[in-house]
Amino acid sequence: MRNALGLMLASVVAAVVIAAGGWFYYSSRADQGAPKTVAARAADPLPAPAKLAAKDDVQTTATIAAKPAAFAQAAPAPAPAVAAQPKQACANPNALGVSRVVEIDTTGGPGFGFETFKQFDFLTDKEVVLTFDDSPWPVNTPAVLKALAEECTKGLFFSVGKHAAWHPEILRQVLAQGHTVGTHTWSHLNLNGKKMTEQQAKDEIEKGFSAVKLALGTNPAPFFRFPQLQHNPAMVTYLGTRNVAMWSTDLDSFDFRKGATPEKIVNTVMTKLDKLGKGIVLMHDFQKNTGEALPSLLARLKAGGYKIVQIKAKTTFQSLPEYDEAVLKELKVPTASTTTRPISSVVQTVSQ
Numbered sequence: 001m002r003n004a005l006g007l008m009l010a011s012v013v014a015a016v017v018i019a020a021g022g023w024f025y026y027s028s029r030a031d032q033g034a035p036k037t038v039a040a041r042a043a044d045p046l047p048a049p050a051k052l053a054a055k056d057d058v059q060t061t062a063t064i065a066a067k068p069a070a071f072a073q074a075a076p077a078p079a080p081a082v083a084a085q086p087k088q089a090c091a092n093p094n095a096l097g098v099s100r101v102v103e104i105d106t107t108g109g110p111g112f113g114f115e116t117f118k119q120f121d122f123l124t125d126k127e128v129v130l131t132f133d134d135s136p137w138p139v140n141t142p143a144v145l146k147a148l149a150e151e152c153t154k155g156l157f158f159s160v161g162k163h164a165a166w167h168p169e170i171l172r173q174v175l176a177q178g179h180t181v182g183t184h185t186w187s188h189l190n191l192n193g194k195k196m197t198e199q200q201a202k203d204e205i206e207k208g209f210s211a212v213k214l215a216l217g218t219n220p221a222p223f224f225r226f227p228q229l230q231h232n233p234a235m236v237t238y239l240g241t242r243n244v245a246m247w248s249t250d251l252d253s254f255d256f257r258k259g260a261t262p263e264k265i266v267n268t269v270m271t272k273l274d275k276l277g278k279g280i281v282l283m284h285d286f287q288k289n290t291g292e293a294l295p296s297l298l299a300r301l302k303a304g305g306y307k308i309v310q311i312k313a314k315t316t317f318q319s320l321p322e323y324d325e326a327v328l329k330e331l332k333v334p335t336a337s338t339t340t341r342p343i344s345s346v347v348q349t350v351s352q
Contacts (some may be wrong), residue, residue: 069270090152096298097152099127099307105314106222111239113248113280122351123278127309128301130155131247133184133225134286136163136170143291145177154310155179157285158225158247161186161211165331168215175216180311181245182223183208186327192230203237203323206329210323217315217344223247244317250279255290262293270300 090097102122104110109115123129130148135141135157148155157174159181164171175181185191187209189200205224212220222244224233228249239246251272255265269281283290301308 089128092150092152093207094302095152096153096302096308098310101310101312103312103314104223104245106243106245107243109236109244109246111236111246111248114250115252116229116248117246118219123280123309126276126304126306127278128273128306128310129140129280129309130283131158131249131280132156132283132285132290133158134163134284135159135174135181135184136190137286138167138170140288140291141167141174141285142172143288144285144294145173145179145341147291147294147298149177150295151302153298153308156182156223156247156311158182158184158223159208159212159215159220160188161208161327162182162188164212164215165243166328168173171212171215172217175218178263180223180313181212181216182225183212183220183222184225185227186211188227190228190230191226191232191235198225198234198238201232202238203326205235206320206323207327209317209320210327213317214324214327219315219318222317223311223313242317243315245313249282250276252282253284253290253293255283255287256292260287260289262289262296265289265293266297269297270304273301273306273327274304280299 093105104112112120112122114121121259130153132144132155136159144155157179159171159174161183173179183205185204187204189196191201191204192206209220215261222242224239224244225247226235231246231248236246246247251269253269263285273279273281284296287289
């Protein structure tokens with residue numbers, strides 16, 4: 001009897017010891033493993049794209065002037081970019097086309113066009129950049145787009161903010177056809193005028209960018225051209241802080257002058273080009289005669305062995321929320337969050 005009780009007591013003690021030892025073993029393993037797991041996750045490096053994005057955000061934000069206190073809240077996310085259009089084959093086998101595409105890093109606000117800026121001479125002999133001011137405008141801008149499409153070539157458009165607000169559907173056609181869209185102020189005022197204050201000039205620039213962004217449903221290129229090529233020194237500096245490239249010209253078509261017939265426009269451009277050998281050409285898709293002259297001008301360029309260079313920006317322009325709101329208010333547009341959404345995110349064809 002005593003032996004049986006002794007054996008039972010020994011078994012119970014042994015079981016308790018084994019259980020305690022097992023609990024201690026697994027408990028100690030868990031205690032050691034937890035810190036290692038947390039430390040390893042904390043030490044994981046960011047993927048390369050995330051690092052780059054963070055760096056870019058810091059650099060861009062640092063160059064933007066401080067916002068008024070009323071708009072100190074975080075800026076909304078930029079509108080989604082328009083989906084890249086698939087490259088379509090050119091229907092014209094003898095088209096002028098595009099000889100090369102140039103990407104511009106706008107950091108610091110570089111300037112282009114020898115009429116004003118002398119630093120960056122990026123065109124080689126017989127290369128031409130086609131630029132158009134005052135977009136968009138009914139009839140005239142579509143005529144320019146048609147002529148460019150028939151020759152499968154591209155241009156750089158500088159849109160006036162008010163025109164963009166009045167005719168956003170036309171400006172979206174410009175972007176959809178693969179052209180680059182920059183800005184040309186809100187209302188085409190001379191920013192170098194004697195009565196123009198720095199704040200008024202800044203407002204003209206920023207409202208222009210905001211209006212074009214709202215019309216396109218996405219951010220425009222950080223490209224800007226001063227009205228009348230009147231470069232306000234203070235605004236040149238300001239655009240540098242906003243990382244906006246400024247565009248002057250190498251030769252003016254003078255298509256805005258009284259009596260500028262299509263024939264005169266073509267002859268003016270070709271005479272200057274043949275003398276210079278290359279250049280950034282200034283035209284206006286706002287003018288009726290420009291659209292009428294363009295087919296003949298493109299034919300002359302092709303016959304003369306000239307090549308078209310397409311201009312694109314490395315990044316897009318980030319508008320300031322206070323100016324987005326100012327434009328919406330001035331145009332009396334409802335300011336619900338859905339007003340700034342691109343059409344593609346609101347209306348989609350599901351069956352056709």
